Amino acid sequence: MASSSSSPSSCSRIVAIPLTVEVAHPKLGIISPLLTNSRTKVGNQGTSTKTPNIVPCTNTYHLAPSGRAGRPVMSSSRNKPRETIPVDNGADGVEALELQVGVLERHPYSSQSFTPMGGDECVSYVVLVADSDQTGTRPDPSTVRAFTVLGTQGVCYDAGLWHAPMAVVGKTMDFAIFQFMNGVEEEDCEMVDLAEPLRILLSAEK
């Protein structure tokens, strides 16, 4: 996993908002059976509804410098909660939580999807995404957007979208992760250490 540092702009808190299709970044997909469309079909003898192609499964390893092909990889992942800091959010005196994020990553040639296993309707993890800066090689911290995500929602980072490593809050979460990989470290994942951590404000509500 290749990493380098990036100097973000001055660091104020970023408020995380609930993830919905209306507010999601164009390259951030949501995986949920509640998101149906004209392609949704009834199946399994009428016991299921199935919606195909809900998020991209991008593989552009043919563009990778090594020329090594990407192959589909399905992983399981158990994630412990990240440390959060109780803070006064200054608005109505309600205690909130602050999550600090010091690293952003991207998968230049593959989408990456996280599908919870056994999640519930509580806020269960935090997703951060950012666009690249003008060089195209670093995240632009001024574009960071933060979302709280329910344990019943999965997410998909499309190829090249900068994002924080999985940040579970509350209780341990299990995910199935789907992506393409070719085994070349810097082509599978680029990681950037931020000069100062991003401070994400989470509501203390469940």
Ligand SMILES: NC(=O)N[C@@H](O)C(=O)O
């Ligand atoms: N995206 C993220 O949380 N990390 C992944 O790159 C991984 O390999 O787990």
